[in-house]
Amino acid sequence: MAENEQQQAPKLDSTVPQTARIWNYWLGGKDNFAVDRQVGDQIREAFPQIVENARASRAFLVRAVSFVTSEGGIRQFLDVGTGLPTADNTHEIAQRLAPESRIVYVDFDPLVLVHARALLTSTPQGVTDYVDADGRNSAKVLAAADRTLDFGQPVALIMSGILGHVTDDDEAATMVREYVAALPSGSYFIALDGSHSVEHSEAERIWNEQANPPYLLRDKEQFSRFFEGLELVEPGVVSAPLWRPTAQSPTHLDVVCGVARKL
């Protein structure tokens, strides 16, 4: 683990394309450098759907966080692999519905840390906190989150766009298991990632040649394993636009997601 952290934790380097900044570029944000835009454009050329994927991913996050807040009664959130602030950050979605919600954000990208101020704009009734750490170090993250969250009460664990960066299947599964083990019954796990397809694979190839950290596209079956032992909320593991859609005719995209409850 320590060795992995050394290898992958990004430094603030404007010459190496980084996932948080490329994602921000696809989402229409301004917190990115020329190298990020270059790789972002190259991937978009090979796989034009990528921008739609990024937007559909954030739209899923809005629906999933709203669901666990309003229907699941969740008031605590642990968002691992937060990304750069954008419209509708987790605390804004949750606190719109339940102002007393408590949110802990976790990311290891130094630029996300620089912009963390925008994530710390809690309602007076609630609280937001930011942990600058490698999400794979669950013990460290859980200890830091304990400052803000009460692990005796249900928590929604969010991993959106981060598990693909944990390219070793066993390491990714262990990471999810360690977090879920720390949560009480009635907690939720919300996860999303890019999913494997022939077209998406070309984007993955370009990404892994040039960007950091590496990314592994998993298919629906592989991704579904992260929910083992949990009760999936309907409609189960599906393409992001198809999870409790609000659009009239949602189309399948190569992004897979699910929400599950710990019994």
Ligand SMILES: C[S@@+](CC[C@H](N)C(=O)[O-])C[C@H]1O[C@@H](n2cnc3c(N)ncnc32)[C@H](O)[C@@H]1O
């Ligand atoms: C593709 S972005 C997704 C951002 C956001 N969750 C969303 O869905 O829009 C992935 C984020 O995960 C972060 N990340 C990747 N690996 C990580 C790790 N091992 N520990 C902490 N953060 C990580 C990146 O820095 C980046 O901000």
